[in-house]
Amino acid sequence: MNTLGLQQKAPVVILVLLILAMLFTLGLQAYEFFMPGYSESSESAPVKEASTSTTRQQPRPELNVDQYELFGKPIDPNQQQQAVKTEDLPKTNLRLTLRGVSASTKIEQASALIEGPNKETLKYSVNDTLPGNAKLKSVHEKRIVIERNGRLENLYFPEDVNIGIVRNDSNRDSQNRPQSQLQPQAHTQPVRTQPIQVPQIPQNFSRPTTNLDNLSEERKQEIKSRLEKLREKMKQTP
Structure with missing residues (x-):
C-alpha cells in the first residue's frame, strides 16, 4: 500500500x-x-x-576685446595730419592733364588716368613714374599728389568752361614763381580778343506810347481781355 x-x-x-x-x-x-x-x-x-x-572651480579666461577692433580701426593722427597738409600743396606746372582717378584706401588699388604732353592718356598706379621725371604719390577724389625733385605738388582736374572765357594766370604764376622753377614752354601765337561793344542809349530816348483816348471802345475791350487772359495764365503756371 x-x-x-x-x-x-x-x-x-x-x-x-x-x-x-x-x-x-x-x-x-x-x-x-x-x-x-x-x-x-x-x-x-x-x-x-x-x-x-x-569645472566650476576653473577660472574664466580673460579676453582682450581691444584686439578685435569692434568699432573700427582708429586713424593714425600723423597720417590724418599728412592728408590734410596735401591740400595746401602748390599746383604743378608740368604739362600733364588729369583725366580720371580711382581712389581707394588701399594704396595698391589706387590709380589715375593722366594725359601727357604727347596727348596720350595712360593709367598710372602709386609710385609709378610720370612724364617730366615725376612720381605719383597719392590719389584723391578731385586731385592727385605727385613728387618732383623731392617736392610734392597737386594736379587737379581741368576746369572746362563752355562760354569761351579762358583764364590766363601765366603772368601771375611767373611773378610768384622763382626763376629756377620756370620751364620753357612751346611758343603759341597770342589770341587777339576784341572788346565787346555795348550800344549806348541816347539821353533823349523815350519809348513810344500809345494814346488810349484815340482807340475805339472795341479795341480797348480787346486789350483788356487779352491782359486778363495773360494774368490767368501767369497765375496757373507754378
Whole structure:
C-alpha cells in the first residue's frame, strides 16, 4: 500500500522540485542582469559630481576685446595730419592733364588716368613714374599728389568752361614763381580778343506810347481781355 502511494506521488514531487529549481535559476539570472548596472551607475555618479565641481572651480579666461577692433580701426593722427597738409600743396606746372582717378584706401588699388604732353592718356598706379621725371604719390577724389625733385605738388582736374572765357594766370604764376622753377614752354601765337561793344542809349530816348483816348471802345475791350487772359495764365503756371 505504501509503495503504491509513494509511486503515485513521486511524479508530483519531482515536478515541484523542477519548478523550484527553474525559479531559482531565473532569480540568479535576473540578479546578475540588473544588479551590475545599478552598481555602475552608483559608482559613476560621484565621478560626474566631482567633474562638475572641478569645472566650476576653473577660472574664466580673460579676453582682450581691444584686439578685435569692434568699432573700427582708429586713424593714425600723423597720417590724418599728412592728408590734410596735401591740400595746401602748390599746383604743378608740368604739362600733364588729369583725366580720371580711382581712389581707394588701399594704396595698391589706387590709380589715375593722366594725359601727357604727347596727348596720350595712360593709367598710372602709386609710385609709378610720370612724364617730366615725376612720381605719383597719392590719389584723391578731385586731385592727385605727385613728387618732383623731392617736392610734392597737386594736379587737379581741368576746369572746362563752355562760354569761351579762358583764364590766363601765366603772368601771375611767373611773378610768384622763382626763376629756377620756370620751364620753357612751346611758343603759341597770342589770341587777339576784341572788346565787346555795348550800344549806348541816347539821353533823349523815350519809348513810344500809345494814346488810349484815340482807340475805339472795341479795341480797348480787346486789350483788356487779352491782359486778363495773360494774368490767368501767369497765375496757373507754378
